[in-house]
Amino acid sequence: MTNSKIKCIKLQKTESGASYGQFLITLTKSGQGITIGNSLRRILLNDLGGLAISSVRISNVKHEFSIIPGVREDVLNVLLNLKGIIFKNKKNIKKVQFGRLKKKGPSIVTASSFKLPDHIEIINLKHYIMTISESNLVEIEIKIEYGTGYKLALDTFSKQNSEFLQIDSIFMPVKKVNFKVENIYNNKFNIKERLFLEIWTNGSITPNFALLSAAKILINLFFNIFILNESFILNEKKELFEINQNYFHIPIEHLELSKETYNKLKTFKINTIYDILKFPYQNLIKFNIFDIITIKEIKTTLKKKFNIIL
Structure with a gap:
């Protein structure tokens, strides 16, 4: 190793x-x-993966070439500025979320002006969005999605809601x-x-x-x-038929393992005693999947509760 x-x-x-x-x-x-x-x-x-704005709804805006009354920037520039907002997902929630902005001029609008769900945080709060030069009211709604890589806006308007303008999304945190x-x-x-x-x-x-x-x-x-490919197991085949087959479908919950070991098994979709037995445990250590302490706990528990020896 x-x-x-x-x-x-x-x-x-x-x-x-x-x-x-x-x-x-x-x-x-x-x-x-x-x-x-x-x-x-x-x-x-x-x-x-990361969070990014995928589409935007601006009040009284019908297309990306519109002009927002009382705003110095045109819609294209506002969309470009919105694209630069960086979000932090504090609870790893991956469903679609929405943020909203309601601002009256004269005012300089930055990323900090948006109201977001509690689990989403804006990293670059001072990021510039637009300047409202007159006493107009501007309302913006943003759709925030989770993804990986870079997503191009295939259509100008969202297929789900024609009021939303789609923008290119950069999900990459690195x-x-x-x-x-x-x-x-x-x-x-x-x-x-x-x-x-x-x-x-x-x-x-x-x-x-x-x-x-x-x-x-x-x-x-x-x-x-x-x-996980049973036809590619590197060590010798286990003679499972020698073990009482009534044990095979017993859930791992019956082993009463520590929380850490239980979670590790569940992470790799090991749900029953049979799932444990079909893996040569030497490979689990060799590939750094489980440590020696975890393997020892599993072996000891199987021997004590079901007289199964790995």
């Missing part, structure tokens, strides 16, 4: 709310740095990723590698959380491809 170590070298936050983090991953084998660096970079840039690999030579002429990883986020998540999320996505990806 690779004895890798990771530590955070630097963390900083800008006035706009954006975050930067630098991490060092020490690897025991030469050649692993590029593999890990490339994999993490692609996941960080493509697979992490803006930029760089990595560099260096060799380490020791007295025994062994070559190790260390991977320097730099992550820039828009502030909706921290670089630490982004890196952890990317690592979990990679683990789940390989787990679902190889471990």
